[in-house]
Amino acid sequence: MIKLNTNENPYPPSPHVLEAIARAADASVRLYPDPEARALRARAAEVYGVPADHIMAGNGSDELLALVLRATIDPRDRVAFPVPTYSLYETLVAVQGGEAVRVPFPDDFSLPPALAAAGARVTFLCNPNSPSATLVPLAEVEALARALPGLLVVDEAYVDFAREHALGLVGRLPNVLVLRTLSKSFSLAGLRVGLAFGHPELLAGLRTVKDSYNLSRLSQAAGKAALGDLPAMEANLARIKATRARLSAELERLGFRVPPSEANFVLARRPGVDLGPVARALAARDILVRHFAVPGLRDALRITVGTEAEIDLLLAALREEARR
Numbered sequence: 001m002i003k004l005n006t007n008e009n010p011y012p013p014s015p016h017v018l019e020a021i022a023r024a025a026d027a028s029v030r031l032y033p034d035p036e037a038r039a040l041r042a043r044a045a046e047v048y049g050v051p052a053d054h055i056m057a058g059n060g061s062d063e064l065l066a067l068v069l070r071a072t073i074d075p076r077d078r079v080a081f082p083v084p085t086y087s088l089y090e091t092l093v094a095v096q097g098g099e100a101v102r103v104p105f106p107d108d109f110s111l112p113p114a115l116a117a118a119g120a121r122v123t124f125l126c127n128p129n130s131p132s133a134t135l136v137p138l139a140e141v142e143a144l145a146r147a148l149p150g151l152l153v154v155d156e157a158y159v160d161f162a163r164e165h166a167l168g169l170v171g172r173l174p175n176v177l178v179l180r181t182l183s184k185s186f187s188l189a190g191l192r193v194g195l196a197f198g199h200p201e202l203l204a205g206l207r208t209v210k211d212s213y214n215l216s217r218l219s220q221a222a223g224k225a226a227l228g229d230l231p232a233m234e235a236n237l238a239r240i241k242a243t244r245a246r247l248s249a250e251l252e253r254l255g256f257r258v259p260p261s262e263a264n265f266v267l268a269r270r271p272g273v274d275l276g277p278v279a280r281a282l283a284a285r286d287i288l289v290r291h292f293a294v295p296g297l298r299d300a301l302r303i304t305v306g307t308e309a310e311i312d313l314l315l316a317a318l319r320e321e322a323r324r
Contacts, residue, residue, distance in 0.1 A: 002313060004304040005288040006189075007130070007158075007265050011239065011307070013187035013222070014232035020225035024218050033217040040220045043227045044195055048167055056203045057223070059214045061157055061181040061194035062088060065124075068153055068177065069096045070209040073121050080120035082112050084131060084297055086155065089124045109134040109259060116147040123148055126155040128162050131292065131302040133261035138164045145169060145176050151202075154178045158263035160185035160237060161244075170197045177202060184264055186226040186233050193223035240264050244305045250315050251303075254322060269300045278321060285317050 012018075037057035045052040058064040065088060073079060075097035081089050083102045093100040101118045109132040115123065125144070128135045145152045156178055159165045169176045177198040183189035193215065196203065215223075226233065248258045248266050256268040268275075279291035279301060290302040303314070 002287045002306065002310045004306050004310065004314065005290040005302070007184060007263070007302075007304045008189050009184060009187040009236060009240070009264065010305070010310065011187060011236045013226055014229035016225045016229045016232070017186075017188070017222050020221040021218050024221035029217060031217070032213050033215060033220055035212050035214075037215050037220050037223075040193075040215075040224045040227075041195075043224045047227045047230065048197070050167060050170060050197050053200045054170055054197055054203070056196040056198075056206060057215050057220070058194040058196060058210070059219075060183060060192035061155065061179045061196075063192075063210075063214060064179050064194050064196045064206070065089070065153070065155070066092050066095075067206045067210050068122065068151070069093065069098065071205045072151060073098045077122075078118065078120040079122045079124070080115060080118035081124040081126075082115055082129075084292070084294075085124070086126045086130050089126075105129075105132070111136045111140050111144065116144055119149065121150040122153060123150065124153050124155060126157070127166070128156075128158045128262040130158070130263065130265075131290070131297065131300065132259055132267050133158070133263040133265055134259050135162050135164070135262040138166060138168075141166050142169055142173070145173050148175065150175065152176050157181045158184055158265075160233070161241065161264050162262035167197060171199070174199045174202070182223055182226055185237060186223075187236065188219075188222055188226055191219045191222050193219050193226075240305050243308055243311055247303070247305060247311050247315075251318075254315075254318055265302055265304045267300050267302055271299055274298045275301050278318075281321050282314070282317055287314055287317055289314075 040057050041052045041055045044055050069092050073096050077098050078101050079093045079098045080101040082105045103112045103115045154166045166178050180195045182193040251258050251268045258266050276291050
């Protein structure tokens with residue numbers, strides 16, 4: 001099975017991560033983990049140049065997203081986000097009884113001007129966006145934050161694959177919260193390690209609603225080790241970016257439209273053509289890609305950048321399907 005549908009990293013994490021997990025998997029697992037993940041946060045502070053009191057660790061960035069809404073909105077409060085985007089936002093808003101304000105992206109996935117005018121208590125911006133893999137420039141993110149009456153959550157799950165990020169806004173703008181995950185670029189999807197960067201007062205509010213021991217001992221050890229070996233992560237990034245460029249070019253030769261990707265996946269479109277049959281044909285060949293059977297995305301496939309060998313097999317299958 002070739003799994004190109006969930007945006008996992010096709011390469012293993014740093015060997016130091018596996019060593020750290022092995023060391024941590026001893027008799028100490030009978031003890032609860034550090035509820036504040038202090039060693040992990042200290043390492044993150046060194047890596048990102050953000051004070052440790054501006055960092056909070058979570059069980060993946062998904063938990064951190066849930067904590068944001070749990071801490072900040074009441075029933076019927078407005079939560080805005082451009083669409084199409086990460087589907088979990090909609091689910092989390094519904095769980096908290098909020099009102100989701102969906103602001104459509106333009107065709108080029110640039111920042112919708114109406115987003116700032118939505119009057120939302122919380123605004124989510126997935127940047128780079130999923131499923132489009134496109135990036136809103138930093139200057140526009142900052143302008144959006146300054147224009148908003150409420151909190152801006154910049155979800156940077158894929159940002160290590162992009163050309164710029166919003167961490168520099170943390171501290172300067174008290175209404176900005178930046179979320180990161182070690183699932184994608186650091187190859188830790190199975191261990192669920194997320195980081196929130198924001199003003200200490202904002203993070204204090206999130207801590208009041210989180211589970212006491214939300215990040216396991218093994219996850220904390222793995223996250224600290226991963227952040228301690230940036231060259232290993234960067235080597236994987238370089239491989240993925242090179243494959244991403246080749247995949248995009250080959251898909252365009254096959255007649256797909258592919259927006260420039262700033263993530264570890266691409267969006268391949270054939271405007272007006274339902275690509276569900278193509279996704280099913282690939283699945284029959286044990287190649288999984290993501291098709292969204294919803295208005296506005298039926299003509300698109302989201303394809304994770306796999307290894308060179310996996311992408312070779314994908315492209316061969318697509319060429320064969322095109323000849324049918």
